[in-house]
Amino acid sequence: MNEQFNCIVVAYDDSTASQNALKMASNLAKGNPECSLYIAHVFEEKVANATLDSQPGYQPLRANGFGLEGMPIPPAEDRYEDIYPNTHAQVSNSADQALFNAKQITAGLHTKTDYEVLSGDPAESVCEFAAEKNADLILTGSSQKSGLKRLFVGSTSEKILKNAPCSVLVAQ
Secondary structure (H helix, E strand, O other): OOOOOOEEEEEOOOOHHHHHHHHHHHHHHHOOOOOEEEEEEEOOOEEEEEEOOOOOOOOOOEEOOEEOOOOEOOOOOOOHHHHOOOEEEEEEOOHHHHHHHHHHHHOOOOOEEEEEEEOOOHHHHHHHHHHHOOOOEEEEEOOOOOHHHHHHHOOHHHHHHHHOOOEEEEEO
16 A cells, blocks of 8 residues: 555644654655645643742841841841742743744655644644645644543544544554
8 A cells, every 4th residue: 555645734742752743744745745744733831930949138147136237127028039039931832842843853854844833622623624734644643641531531642533534643
């Protein structure tokens, strides 16, 4: 069976399995100059504020509850950081980082490659996108879920298999 795929959609979430799926898709697309490769990443960025550990602040020299100048020191906090802790945003599942990594994998590929950021449920969004593009094949990575989590939530790759408008290849 020597099937040529002209439109391949890769469900890409930057996991190791989806990176393997993208490598497989790249190999399938290499031999076919007519092939269009679409890398679909579903937007699932999470932003959390994290407190940074700061260096100890300035501590005035004390002598029996008085500053060295002889003025009483109130019992309030001496360190600004204790009252107003330093925080910064930590982004996980960054769409920009995922697409950057996908471009690194597909660099040098002489095939029409488009990168799309989708929104919504990952499985539904990928299947709808594949239908829009009239895809011949969807490649996805296998889920890392197991046990009860897989039973109750299911995996994205399983949902894609059930709802896909075309053939699906699942990479480990």
